[in-house]
Amino acid sequence: MALKLRMSRQGRKNLAFYHIVVADSRAARDGKFVEKIGIYDPRLPQDNDKRVVLNAERVKYWLSQGAQPSERVAIFLGKAGLAAMPAQFNRPKKSAPKAKTVARLEEKAAKKAAAEEAAAAAAAAPKEEPAVEAPAAEAPAEATAE
Numbered sequence: 001m002a003l004k005l006r007m008s009r010q011g012r013k014n015l016a017f018y019h020i021v022v023a024d025s026r027a028a029r030d031g032k033f034v035e036k037i038g039i040y041d042p043r044l045p046q047d048n049d050k051r052v053v054l055n056a057e058r059v060k061y062w063l064s065q066g067a068q069p070s071e072r073v074a075i076f077l078g079k080a081g082l083a084a085m086p087a088q089f090n091r092p093k094k095s096a097p098k099a100k101t102v103a104r105l106e107e108k109a110a111k112k113a114a115a116e117e118a119a120a121a122a123a124a125a126p127k128e129e130p131a132v133e134a135p136a137a138e139a140p141a142e143a144t145a146e
Contacts (some may be wrong), residue, residue, distance in 0.1 A: 002026075003067035005077075007040060008033060017041040020054065022062050037062065041074065052076050073080055083128070 002025040009019040009030055020038035027033065045051070046106035059082050063069075069077055071086070078085030097105070 001061065003065065005037070005062060005067050005069040005073045007070065007072060015043065016045065020076070021146065022067055025068075034060070038076075042110065052080070054080055055081070056082055 003022055004025045005020065005022055008018055008021045008023070009018055011017045018040040019033075019036050020040060021033035022035045023031070023033035026074065035058065037058045038089060040052050041050065048083070056074065059077065060121075064104065074083065074086040077083040106144065
């Protein structure tokens with residue numbers, strides 16, 4: 001039997017909390033489990049001690065028996081000092097903006113750069129005062145004789 005240390009969802013809609021359990025890897029997420037070894041409550045602030053509560057003795061036992069932690073549970077164990085901190089991979093493809101958004105952002109950046117260039121050019125150019133022209137002698141109006 002392949003054992004996993006993973007989370008089992010509890011609570012109602014929009015107010016979830018999780019039990020950290022030892023379960024057969026083939027069992028359903030919220031289904032049958034072997035033992036409950038901790039609690040994770042995401043509703044609590046991150047600095048709260050009760051956000052993640054683990055039974056360290058049982059965690060060590062199940063790890064020695066060959067149970068494999070899920071990604072999230074491995075991070076909890078690493079922060080608690082019960083196991084080595086796993087490498088956390090960045091998933092940029094999942095959060096990358098779509099092509100249309102990228103094009104819109106590039107267009108906006110180009111407009112901003114052009115505006116900054118124009119402002120810099122205007123600031124760098126010496127300010128010339130407009131030449132005041134002397135009033136020209138008025139030409140006599142032509143009289144039309146009929």
